[in-house]
Amino acid sequence: MKIVGVSLGTRNGSNDSMCKEALIAAQEMGAEVSFIHLLDWDIKDCTGCVACSRSLVMGKGNVCTRKDEFDDFRSQLLDADGVLVVDPIFEKGASGLFHTLMDRFGPRADRGMNVVATKICEEHGGKPIDPRLLKDKVISFIGIGGSDWATAIEYDHTMLAISPAWKVIDNEKFAWSKNIIMEDEKVERVREIGRNLAKAAADIEHAEYMGKPGVCPHCHCKNFYLDPESTHATCMTCGIEGDLVIEDGKFKFVFPEEQLSHAHDTLSGKFIHADDIKENEGKAIENRKSQKFKDSQARIASFNIPEILPPAKRECVK
Ligand SMILES: Cc1cc2nc3c(=O)[nH]c(=O)nc-3n(C[C@H](O)[C@H](O)[C@H](O)COP(=O)(O)O)c2cc1C
DSSP states (O other), rough: EEEEEEEEESSTSSHHHHHHHHHHHHHHHOOOOEEEEGGGSOOOOOOOOOOOHHHHHHTSOOOOOOOOSHHHHHHHHHTTTTTEEEEBBTTBBHHHHHHHHHHHHHHHHOOOHHHHHHHHHHHOOOOOOOGGGGGOOOOOEEEEEEESTTTTHHHHHHHHHHHTOOOOEEEEEEESSGGGGGGGHHHHHHHHHHHHHHHHHHHHOOOOOSSSOSSSSSTTOOOOETTTTTEEEEEETTTTTTEEEEEETEEEEEEOOGGGGOOOTTTHHHHHHHHHHHHHHHOOOOOOSSHHHHHHHHHHHTTTOOOOOOOGGGGOOO
């Protein structure tokens, strides 16, 4: 069973160190482990060209227009049974590099989209999808911060697992942890996360969440989008809509059973999303042919707003 650990911190810093602690603990459980220091890799930002979602729903395969080392990185993860991501907390949430990963995973790694694309390919021909994109996998996250500014980190991290529908085993954050390598209790928790991941990766079919309880009983999220006029709340991770109520002095998130079929981390929820994207992309392509769209574009193009170009593209003015 293979586990790959990915650190998004500085070379030999806290994130690298804790990633290696967890990996060694997983190795002691029998896992074959490997380590990636992601800052050394050429991973470019997503441009938002939507070639990935369009190609998937048109049976043209799983493409990305960016040319860098992302596909090799993704391939390393797709070959593993379990993935561990250790990420520095920036601005209360995940690092910018982690957000780039989320975007690059995005529609392209979405399990629902890839199932739809595989069906299209089987029924009508076309470019086949990498079967590794349809496989179950387990993933754990660790966020490490230098203060207690950390309220978005667990939410950010689970979003990476939503797209490929990988099972989250642990989702831990360590606040005030600049010197985590000297804090035995925290290091032991990190090692436990490594062991949990190894156990889960050995039996992915029966793998269960092993982290601390959250408020959403479905996905364990603690972040909600609240309606200021009522108790109505939407779970920020899985998108389930319900009410946040207080029971025995604690928050409880209650929702109608049927909401589960819409949850963004379930295959049924993903199919709803894939259908929405297919419909909306189709409408967007049609709308672009209309006179109103062309007139609007021409109007905006006529605006007299000077553009400040990046220094390398500026003409040399003497
Ligand atoms: C741009 C930036 C933003 C940061 N924001 C936070 C923050 O919001 N909360 C926090 O606890 N730590 C924050 N930190 C501290 C980092 O999380 C900490 O330096 C990092 O985990 C060290 O990791 P490394 O030793 O693996 O490089 C920030 C650091 C930087 C550079």
